[in-house]
Amino acid sequence: MKQKIAVYAGSFDPVTYGHLDIIRRASKIFNHLVVSIFTNKNKKAMFTLKERKDMLKKAIGRDKNISIDCFDGLLVDYVKQKKVNVVIRGLRAISDLEYEFQIAGINRMLYKDIETVFFMPSAKYSHLSSSMVREIGKFKGDVSKLVPPYVAKIIKKRLS
Amino acid sequence: MKQKIAVYAGSFDPVTYGHLDIIRRASKIFNHLVVSIFTNKNKKAMFTLKERKDMLKKAIGRDKNISIDCFDGLLVDYVKQKKVNVVIRGLRAISDLEYEFQIAGINRMLYKDIETVFFMPSAKYSHLSSSMVREIGKFKGDVSKLVPPYVAKIIKKRLS
Amino acid sequence: MKQKIAVYAGSFDPVTYGHLDIIRRASKIFNHLVVSIFTNKNKKAMFTLKERKDMLKKAIGRDKNISIDCFDGLLVDYVKQKKVNVVIRGLRAISDLEYEFQIAGINRMLYKDIETVFFMPSAKYSHLSSSMVREIGKFKGDVSKLVPPYVAKIIKKRLS
Amino acid sequence: MKQKIAVYAGSFDPVTYGHLDIIRRASKIFNHLVVSIFTNKNKKAMFTLKERKDMLKKAIGRDKNISIDCFDGLLVDYVKQKKVNVVIRGLRAISDLEYEFQIAGINRMLYKDIETVFFMPSAKYSHLSSSMVREIGKFKGDVSKLVPPYVAKIIKKRLS
Amino acid sequence: MKQKIAVYAGSFDPVTYGHLDIIRRASKIFNHLVVSIFTNKNKKAMFTLKERKDMLKKAIGRDKNISIDCFDGLLVDYVKQKKVNVVIRGLRAISDLEYEFQIAGINRMLYKDIETVFFMPSAKYSHLSSSMVREIGKFKGDVSKLVPPYVAKIIKKRLS
Amino acid sequence: MKQKIAVYAGSFDPVTYGHLDIIRRASKIFNHLVVSIFTNKNKKAMFTLKERKDMLKKAIGRDKNISIDCFDGLLVDYVKQKKVNVVIRGLRAISDLEYEFQIAGINRMLYKDIETVFFMPSAKYSHLSSSMVREIGKFKGDVSKLVPPYVAKIIKKRLS
Numbered sequence: 001m002k003q004k005i006a007v008y009a010g011s012f013d014p015v016t017y018g019h020l021d022i023i024r025r026a027s028k029i030f031n032h033l034v035v036s037i038f039t040n041k042n043k044k045a046m047f048t049l050k051e052r053k054d055m056l057k058k059a060i061g062r063d064k065n066i067s068i069d070c071f072d073g074l075l076v077d078y079v080k081q082k083k084v085n086v087v088i089r090g091l092r093a094i095s096d097l098e099y100e101f102q103i104a105g106i107n108r109m110l111y112k113d114i115e116t117v118f119f120m121p122s123a124k125y126s127h128l129s130s131s132m133v134r135e136i137g138k139f140k141g142d143v144s145k146l147v148p149p150y151v152a153k154i155i156k157k158r159l160s
Numbered sequence: 161m162k163q164k165i166a167v168y169a170g171s172f173d174p175v176t177y178g179h180l181d182i183i184r185r186a187s188k189i190f191n192h193l194v195v196s197i198f199t200n201k202n203k204k205a206m207f208t209l210k211e212r213k214d215m216l217k218k219a220i221g222r223d224k225n226i227s228i229d230c231f232d233g234l235l236v237d238y239v240k241q242k243k244v245n246v247v248i249r250g251l252r253a254i255s256d257l258e259y260e261f262q263i264a265g266i267n268r269m270l271y272k273d274i275e276t277v278f279f280m281p282s283a284k285y286s287h288l289s290s291s292m293v294r295e296i297g298k299f300k301g302d303v304s305k306l307v308p309p310y311v312a313k314i315i316k317k318r319l320s
Numbered sequence: 321m322k323q324k325i326a327v328y329a330g331s332f333d334p335v336t337y338g339h340l341d342i343i344r345r346a347s348k349i350f351n352h353l354v355v356s357i358f359t360n361k362n363k364k365a366m367f368t369l370k371e372r373k374d375m376l377k378k379a380i381g382r383d384k385n386i387s388i389d390c391f392d393g394l395l396v397d398y399v400k401q402k403k404v405n406v407v408i409r410g411l412r413a414i415s416d417l418e419y420e421f422q423i424a425g426i427n428r429m430l431y432k433d434i435e436t437v438f439f440m441p442s443a444k445y446s447h448l449s450s451s452m453v454r455e456i457g458k459f460k461g462d463v464s465k466l467v468p469p470y471v472a473k474i475i476k477k478r479l480s
Numbered sequence: 481m482k483q484k485i486a487v488y489a490g491s492f493d494p495v496t497y498g499h500l501d502i503i504r505r506a507s508k509i510f511n512h513l514v515v516s517i518f519t520n521k522n523k524k525a526m527f528t529l530k531e532r533k534d535m536l537k538k539a540i541g542r543d544k545n546i547s548i549d550c551f552d553g554l555l556v557d558y559v560k561q562k563k564v565n566v567v568i569r570g571l572r573a574i575s576d577l578e579y580e581f582q583i584a585g586i587n588r589m590l591y592k593d594i595e596t597v598f599f600m601p602s603a604k605y606s607h608l609s610s611s612m613v614r615e616i617g618k619f620k621g622d623v624s625k626l627v628p629p630y631v632a633k634i635i636k637k638r639l640s
Numbered sequence: 641m642k643q644k645i646a647v648y649a650g651s652f653d654p655v656t657y658g659h660l661d662i663i664r665r666a667s668k669i670f671n672h673l674v675v676s677i678f679t680n681k682n683k684k685a686m687f688t689l690k691e692r693k694d695m696l697k698k699a700i701g702r703d704k705n706i707s708i709d710c711f712d713g714l715l716v717d718y719v720k721q722k723k724v725n726v727v728i729r730g731l732r733a734i735s736d737l738e739y740e741f742q743i744a745g746i747n748r749m750l751y752k753d754i755e756t757v758f759f760m761p762s763a764k765y766s767h768l769s770s771s772m773v774r775e776i777g778k779f780k781g782d783v784s785k786l787v788p789p790y791v792a793k794i795i796k797k798r799l800s
Numbered sequence: 801m802k803q804k805i806a807v808y809a810g811s812f813d814p815v816t817y818g819h820l821d822i823i824r825r826a827s828k829i830f831n832h833l834v835v836s837i838f839t840n841k842n843k844k845a846m847f848t849l850k851e852r853k854d855m856l857k858k859a860i861g862r863d864k865n866i867s868i869d870c871f872d873g874l875l876v877d878y879v880k881q882k883k884v885n886v887v888i889r890g891l892r893a894i895s896d897l898e899y900e901f902q903i904a905g906i907n908r909m910l911y912k913d914i915e916t917v918f919f920m921p922s923a924k925y926s927h928l929s930s931s932m933v934r935e936i937g938k939f940k941g942d943v944s945k946l947v948p949p950y951v952a953k954i955i956k957k958r959l960s
Contacts, residue, residue, distance in 0.1 A: 004484055004509065025595055029484065029566055042938065074939040086509055091598065104600050105927030106936070109945050115505055118571065118598035120584050123443040127265030136266070138202065139234045145269050164324055164349065185435055189324065189406055246349055251438065264440050275345055278411065278438035280424050283763040287905030296906070298842065299874045305909050362778065394779045425767030426776070429785050447585030456586070458522065459554045465589050603923040607745030616746070618682065619714045625749050644804055644829065665915055669804065669886055726829055731918065744920050755825055758891065758918035760904050 006030040006086040006117065007079055009071070012037050012052050013045045014151045015059055016133055018125035022090040025119050027065050034084065035060070037070040046134050051154065058150045076111040085111075091118045092126050166190040166246040166277065169235055172197050172212050173205045174311045175219055176293055178285035182250040185279050187225050194244065195220070197230040206294050211314065218310045236271040245271075251278045252286050326350040326406040326437065329395055332357050332372050333365045334471045335379055336453055338445035342410040345439050347385050354404065355380070357390040366454050371474065378470045396431040405431075411438045412446050486510040486566040486597065489555055492517050492532050493525045494631045495539055496613055498605035502570040505599050507545050514564065515540070517550040526614050531634065538630045556591040565591075571598045572606050646670040646726040646757065649715055652677050652692050653685045654791045655699055656773055658765035662730040665759050667705050674724065675700070677710040686774050691794065698790045716751040725751075731758045732766050806830040806886040806917065809875055812837050812852050813845045814951045815859055816933055818925035822890040825919050827865050834884065835860070837870040846934050851954065858950045876911040885911075891918045892926050 008026055012019060012035075027033045035056060039049050047055070049070060056068050071078040079085060087107070089100050104116035121128075133146050137155040144152045168186055172179060172195075187193045195216060199209050207215070209230060216228050231238040239245060247267070249260050264276035281288075293306050297315040304312045328346055332339060332355075347353045355376060359369050367375070369390060376388050391398040399405060407427070409420050424436035441448075453466050457475040464472050488506055492499060492515075507513045515536060519529050527535070529550060536548050551558040559565060567587070569580055584596035601608075613626050617635040624632045648666055652659060652675075667673045675696060679689050687695070689710060696708050711718040719725060727747070729740050744756035761768075773786050777795040784792050808826055812819060812835075827833045835856060839849050847855070849870060856868050871878040879885060887907070889900050904916035921928075933946050937955040944952045 002511070004511070029595060029597060031482070031484070074936065074941045077939075077941065101600060102927040102929070102932065105603060106932055106946075109927075110936070110941060115509060116600060117509060118600070120581060120596060120598070123446060123585060126443060126446070127262040127269075129262070132262065132266055136234065136270070139237075141234045141237065141270060146266075162351070164351070189435060189437065191322070191324070261440060265443060275349060276440060277349060278440070280421060280436060280438070283425060283766060286763060286766075287902040287909075289902070292902065292906055296874065296910070299877075301874045301877065301910060306906075394776065394781045397779075397781070422767040422769070422772065426772055426786075429767075430776070430781060447582040447589075449582070452582065452586055456554065456590070459557075461554045461557065461590060466586075603926060606923060606926070607742040607749075609742070612742065612746055616714065616750070619717075621714045621717070621750060626746075642831070644831070669915060669917060671802070671804070741920060745923060755829060756920060757829060758920070760901060760916060760918070763905060 003031045004029075004086070005032045005034065005084045006088050007034045007036055007075075007082065007084050008088040009036045009038055009075055009078075011040065011043075011045060011130065012056060013047055013130050014052065014133060014147060014155065015055050016125070016128050016130055016147050016151075017145075018090065018092070018121050018128040019130075020059055020148070021121045021125050022088065022119050023060065023066065025121075026088045026117075027063065030086070031065065033066045033088070034082070035066060035068050036078070037068070038075075039070050039072050041072060046158070047154070055148075055151050055154070059148045074110070076107050076114060079114060080111060085113045085115060087114060087116045089116055089118050090121050092121060092129075163191045164189075164246070165192045165194065165244045166248050167194045167196055167235075167239055167242065167244050168248040169196045169198055169231070169238070171200065171203075171205060171290065172216060173207055173290050174212065174293060174307060174315065175215050176285070176288050176290055176307050176311075177305075178250065178252070178281050178288040179290075180219055180308070181281045181285050182248065182279050183220065183226065186248045186277075187223060190246070191225065193226045193248070194242070195226060195228050196238070197228070198235075199230050199232050201232060206318070207314070215308075215311050215314065219308045234270070236267050236274060239274060240271060245273045245275060247274060247276045249276055249278050250281050252281060252289075323351045324349075324406070325352045325354065325404045326408050327354045327356055327395075327399055327402065327404050328408040329356045329358055329391070329398070331360065331363075331365060331450065332376060333367055333450050334372065334453060334467055334475065335375050336445070336448050336450055336467050336471075337465075338410065338412070338441050338448040340379055340468070341441045341445050342408065342439050343380065343386065345441075346408045346437075347383060350406070351385065353386045353408070354402070355386060355388050356398070357388070358395070359390050359392050361392060366478070367474070375468075375471050375474070379468045394430070396427050396434060399434060400431060405433045405435060407434060407436045409436055409438050410441050412441060412449075483511045484509075484566070485512045485514065485564045486568050487514045487516055487555075487559055487562065487564050488568040489516045489518055489551070489558075491520065491523075491525060491610065492536060493527055493610050494532065494613060494627060494635065495535050496605070496608050496610055496627050496631075497625075498570065498572075498601050498608040500539055500628070501601045501605050502568065502599050503540065503546065506568045506597075507543065510566070511545065513546045513568070514562070515546060515548050516558070517548070518555075519550050519552045521552060526638070527634070535628075535631050535634070539628045554590070556587050556594060559594060560591060565593045565595060567594060567596045569596055569598050570601050572601060572609075643671045644669075644726070645672045645674065645724045646728050647674045647676055647715075647719055647722065647724050648728040649676045649678055649711070649718075651680065651683075651685065651770065652696060653687055653770050654692065654773060654787060654795065655695050656765070656768050656770055656787050656791075657785075658730065658732075658761050658768040660699055660788070661761045661765050662728065662759050663700065663706065665761075666728045666757075667703065670726070671705065673706045673728070674722070675706060675708050676718070677708070678715075679710050679712050681712060686798070687794070695788075695791050695794070699788045714750070716747050716754060719754060720751060725753045725755060727754060727756045729756055729758050730761050732761060732769075803831045804829075804886070805832045805834065805884045806888050807834045807836055807875075807879055807882065807884050808888040809836045809838050809871070809878075811840065811843075811845060811930065812856060813847055813930050814852065814933060814947060814955065815855050816925070816928050816930055816947050816951075817945075818890065818892075818921050818928040819930075820859055820948070821921045821925050822888065822919050823860065823866065826888045826917075827863065830886070831865065833866045833888070834882070835866060835868050836878070837868070838875075839870050839872050841872060846958070847954070855948075855951050855954070859948045874910070876907050876914060879914060880911060885913045885915060887914060887916045889916055889918050890921050892921060892929075
């Protein structure tokens, strides 16, 4: 019996309860899940790579099935080098589907063995995104229902 | 019998016939409608707050059921402070619905008493948006079917 | 100050927690809400008109702002005759939007003063419909999280 | 290390190249895949259960990771009894997503441990469905690019 | 210079102002347009083939660029035999797109030279369909804004 | 018999196999096709106008039915001046449809004789866009399945 590993990649800028919901669901389906932070050099993030890693660590805890990693460049090159070919995505809405199918389709053209597997988040997180959290944070709104306490604290400190 | 008040918030940069169609529809349903200009400090507008207020005033006229206001920060904080909990939105299309549900869902998470009420614009305005008007204006196109005459004149002057 | 009345029409075959969520939201926005059962002669319902009326009565209780009614024929003719011109709809999803815009658009062509106002149901009811409930009932599934206890009891009795 | 099992349920009336594409993809992700024919008593199928089973067997061959089964009633009751809680679905298009999210959402309400996992079919099968195949068959069209040769032969015989 | 011919197929049960809008648009783009009534033996129509042909003739008039025809069976077989390989479709909405892409995709699989060309109807007809017209007719509603006068008269007579 | 001419406008930054698929399809339907590069002064392109022209020339070859042109300003003004009133668009997905209908609707408001005609690209190019190609190029990914060899070579040179 072969071990089943999957990668869940994203900016996690910051990690939200929506991401954690997908991580929890995927970690039950696969033997091991790699949560990997995309350190896009072309786009300015609100939080540093170290901050985003710390947030994920605090949020995920000591689950042995889950490890945290980071990468730059194309996802297909990263998973090829990791010898993993399953990629996890959360699907929230129609506009997501379009974009996700576009990404997944191109990834397949670039690397035919890659398989993208989609999960449906819990209904209560279906409208949640990191950009929404950053937006609310900028206007000093209350993000405590959207992200874990540790993340909420950092957002508050950063933006005050 | 309690008075029913609603807020219709937006950038109105500039106000279009599509906005005016929603304002007319909503003002018939509610006892009072507050049209409130969002003065987003993080985003550069084409028109100043004063210009946008003047455009709305000219376009709406002396309808006693409608008042014009402005706000910065989060909509939920604004409506809480105004003690109004109905928010009006126009729904043009599928991509709107996604975005609108995301906003409305987050607003509900932040303030459970807020209620978002959606109107369908007249079919002839279903493809119209302020950004489209600005784009056409920049290329010196004719915007006279998209915005009221006073607004068309300002756009022409501004961009010549 | 004019009293604001709205109609929420549907088959309610049977009423679900999703309908009740919309009824609760709409009854706060309008001075009076008429919940009206469409007794479509061309389509066989699972429950009789009397059963559907009883379910709604039990579910809504003695809220003085809400009355229960029924109609056959076109909705536009019904609302014209009732002298109400606001119609309430719940919007769950993209495919709903298409269908709802089609109906609302045709209603406007038939009666220009009719205004359709859309509400967003609570996220937890965003996947719920009467047909789904009937389907689960037929397979003797548990509908207790989808409809009020009284309705669940009738479904169980009817399908055993 | 726990064995990862999933169920792929459907009417398979008849099985198409689209289904086989999803089966191939899912069988690489999970240790074992149960392809289960839904023998809906309330709906008349074109092919008998035995025919549909034979088609699937011929199409799948002797892959030891895949078994064929059938069930009636609710999918959630079936997977509970099988002690499997992962369900596979192929996602072709937007209208699929709506329907699939509705089903997956209701399944979660009925059985919180069920997890629905979505796969994207190969682009060339993104417009293919069993009902489309039946429709073309009825008009004596050529289905040889849509279903395996054995299935095409049965359709031809059945409809001549 | 080769003559450009296209086929616009449909049930036209009955023809609506929406169909006529597409016919007018397509007849300007192509040298000749064949409007072809699909006489689906598997589905009961409200109007006979003769009635539907008469409605189309009255509505289209003596435009020499347009001819009226009918067919049964698969559209691809019909256009192959007619030696035409352009098919016209009107696109109203998102759910249309899904369905239309499915049909167009399957048609391409069955006959690689067929080309489906989509037109956008006038905004005022974007919610109009034959089934909507039949539904309103059944409830004795006023269809005079949805179909030409001759068709409205037949509907009225038929359903009284 | 009037000659049928159409315009296919875009940034072509760079041209992809998806564009070439639409060009090939449209050039069979119309007597002449003008592929016109939009030289948007307000947006920085990756490739110069000359480079984009050269790419198109190499990709299209000596097809006499197709000419290459460029324009700035509004498309409606360009086609008016060219005395062409048919515009070609490729439709990939739902989000495209929304945007395309918005553009086509506004174009009709600005110039009532303009007709937008939509084509469906080959399924294998349904997820392909110039921005996707640029993104992959930036991360030094392999674009050889997405664009013609000449374009792939330029991208590689430019980004190394």
